Amino acid sequence: MAASPPSPTPGSASPVRPARHGAFHTLTVAAVDRLTEDSVALTLAVPPELRSEYRHAPGQHLTLRRSPLDGSGKSEVRRTYSICSPAPAADGPGPSALRVGVRLVEGGEFSSFAHKEIAAGDALDVMVPAGRFVLDPAAAPAAAHYAAIVGGSGITPVLSIAATLLASRPDARFCLVRSDRSAASTMFLDEVADLKDRYPDRFQLVTVLSREEQEAGLPSGRLGEERLAALLPALLPVAEVTGWFLCGPYGLVTGAEQALAGLGVERTRVHEEIFHVEDTAPPAPVASAAATHGRVTARLDGRSGTWPVREGESLLDAVLRARADAPYACKGGVCGTCRAFLVTGEVRMDRNFALEETETEAGFVLACQSHPVTEEVEIDFDR
Structure with missing residues (x-):
């Protein structure tokens, strides 16, 4: 998903930023409402101790995660859905519930799961709110x-x-x-x-x-x-x-x-x-475990580390090998969850449907689409 500029016009604002962006918590599904033949609304209950973390600006989104069944050999599935319920008052407590709409996508693993299997009382892993398509x-x-x-x-x-x-x-x-x-x-x-x-x-x-x-x-x-x-x-x-x-x-x-x-x-x-976005991008090269192409230093939630970037690997995937808590959702250059500030070095982005020109000019990149051009690259997820 594309986002609004970092210095927008009057009436828009930077989102409420949680202490640990990219963090997941388990929330209970309070209701599943059928909207149309191919869409449902999920209402997620937020317990009192987590309401401050799920405070959101109107227009932000949630990333839902489905972990694979034990022994399935599949990787986890993440999908991003916008919050459709009104934002809580700035001077009040965080929301007691969050509501998202899920449209069924042909062949969509998570949307099919939401339509056929999710029921009230189920537990879902939900990332704290993110996104800059907002209005204050x-x-x-x-x-x-x-x-x-x-x-x-x-x-x-x-x-x-x-x-x-x-x-x-x-x-x-x-x-x-x-x-x-x-x-x-x-x-x-x-x-x-x-x-x-x-x-x-x-x-x-x-x-x-x-x-x-x-x-x-x-x-x-x-x-x-x-x-x-x-x-x-x-x-x-x-x-x-x-x-x-x-x-x-x-x-x-x-x-x-x-x-x-x-x-x-x-x-x-x-x-x-x-x-x-129709996927017209060429397939990404397969990362080789033997060959390396530079090193990435990443700052995330106040901690930094440096790791090798394998040939064909994105900066995000290099970081994820050591920091499983690195923020991401679609890995397709659309949602903007993996947005990071390029501190030093130079990168090449395969595609970008999430950052405005003002953001890229200011030095922000999508970690999921970025590959090092220089030997050393440093990015900051905390900016």
């Missing part, structure tokens, strides 16, 4: 006006962002443009309708179905750059929007980004999170 309502300017363009399960973080903002800032407005295949496949219909009922004058909802005609509203079809460039100025004063949140498949996000650029929106006002 307290930092929003007076009479702030935000907008989001989402596709499919991209509604999940934006639902938390909109609900938290509208509840805590009576002067704020939010416009949601959402695209789904059909009404039957639309996640969180009731939750979004509830926002419209509670805030009729401050919450604007526009729904576009790509494969189904609606009785009222916009005609069906894909939300691409050209259509958004014509649609958005008719919906709201584009130049006056405080911040834009784009979330969903790669094609929708890039199309929306290009439409906003064509409408004169400053790039610093646009925040992105990508939920799915």
